[in-house]
Amino acid sequence: MxxxxxxxxxxxxxxxxxxxxxxxxxxxxxxxxxxxxxxxxLRSDVKLVPVHVFSGGTAVMQAELARDWLESEGIPCVLPGEASVGMLPVLDVPVLVCEEDADEATRIIKEYLEANATPGEDETA
Ligand SMILES: [Zn+2]
Structure with missing residues (x-):
């Protein structure tokens, strides 16, 4: 299974x-x-808090990957303005979760970012 x-x-x-x-x-x-x-x-009436804000040209993609990661850990999350993505450049994309999930989500996303960090990649180019 x-x-x-x-x-x-x-x-x-x-x-x-x-x-x-x-x-x-x-x-x-x-x-x-x-x-x-x-x-x-995820209900529409829950209080959402940002656990991380991605910025730059790949912010949307990074935020979507982080959302998949959080949801794979059982934490529902929301990317605001997701429906309109694609037409306008979006520079800052916060990842929102329920307030009650915020502590766990913060820990998970920190691990995620550390696991996906590629230090020095640009310097060697
Ligand atoms: Zn599925």
Whole structure:
């Protein structure tokens, strides 16, 4: 058995990615924490707080990757103005999560950024 880390849909072992989310599947049954989140979707009335702000020309892409990462850890998040992305240059893209998830999200995104840091890449060019 395999499952999608975002939507918790279960798949056969032979499946490689979620047909809806296009995320690589994880082996095993979906964890209870993910199913719990799925039953408790992000409501429109929750207080959202930014856990990180990406900036620069790749901000949107980076924010989307970070969102996928957070959601794979069971934390729903929101990128404001997502629907309008593509027409205008967006320089600052905050990643928003529920206030109650903020502490955990901050820790996860810090690990994510450290894991994806590429120090010195520009200097050697
Ligand atoms: Zn999915």
């Amino acid at each position: 395999a499952y999608c880390p975002r939507c918790a849909t279960e798949y056969e072992d032979s499946a490689r990615e979620c047909i809806d989310c296009h995320l690589p599947l994880r082996p095993g049954p979906p964890p209870a924490s993910l199913l719990e989140r799925k039953r408790r979707p």
